[in-house]
Amino acid sequence: ALKSKKAAAEKLRQKGFPPKAAQYALERAEEYALLDDENYARCYIRTYSRSKGRRRLEYELKRQGVADEVIQRIFMEEGDRDTDTAKAAAEKYVRQKGAKASKDKLFRHLAGKGYETETIKKVIAVVFSGGGEDYDD
Numbered sequence: 001a002l003k004s005k006k007a008a009a010e011k012l013r014q015k016g017f018p019p020k021a022a023q024y025a026l027e028r029a030e031e032y033a034l035l036d037d038e039n040y041a042r043c044y045i046r047t048y049s050r051s052k053g054r055r056r057l058e059y060e061l062k063r064q065g066v067a068d069e070v071i072q073r074i075f076m077e078e079g080d081r082d083t084d085t086a087k088a089a090a091e092k093y094v095r096q097k098g099a100k101a102s103k104d105k106l107f108r109h110l111a112g113k114g115y116e117t118e119t120i121k122k123v124i125a126v127v128f129s130g131g132g133e134d135y136d137d
Contacts, residue, residue, distance in 0.1 A: 002040050005030070006065020041066045042074050051089070054082050056114020083122060086115045090127045103128060 003011070005026065012022040029035040041061050048057060054075065061071050093109050094101045103124050110120045 002043055003035070004037050004040050004061075004064040004066055005035050008035055037066045038070050038074070040064075041070055042078070045074055045078060049078075049081055050085055051113070053086065053110070053114030053116065053119070054080070055116060059114070082115055082119050086110055086113075086119050086123045087126060089113060089115075090123045094127055 008029065009022060009026055012025060013019075017025070026035065033039075044061060045057055048060075052060075058071055058075075062068065090106055090110060093106055097105070106124055106127070107120055110123065111117070115123075
């Protein structure tokens, strides 16, 4: 399973490896490209970008020890799909909740998934107008 360097170091520490042995193992793993934070972040973003917004993905990757520069570079390379994934999540939410769905509840739902406020507002306007309109992008 893919791990960030920080997660791998923590796992070795928990298993009781001496610091020098853990450092040696991490260096060898990095040398053989078994540990690569950029590759880890790229795979993580591709896997979870369908269900989580950019803000949440950034937060989770930072917690896992991936450098901010790496995260930003990957988002630039991959492109921004937040509006499309937020719209899909909103439509699913409205389908599931039916008449109980409200703009406020949908806003909170999407914010919890890590979507930006402006993205959420655009999506709510489209979803509650019948979904036939397109975004201003």
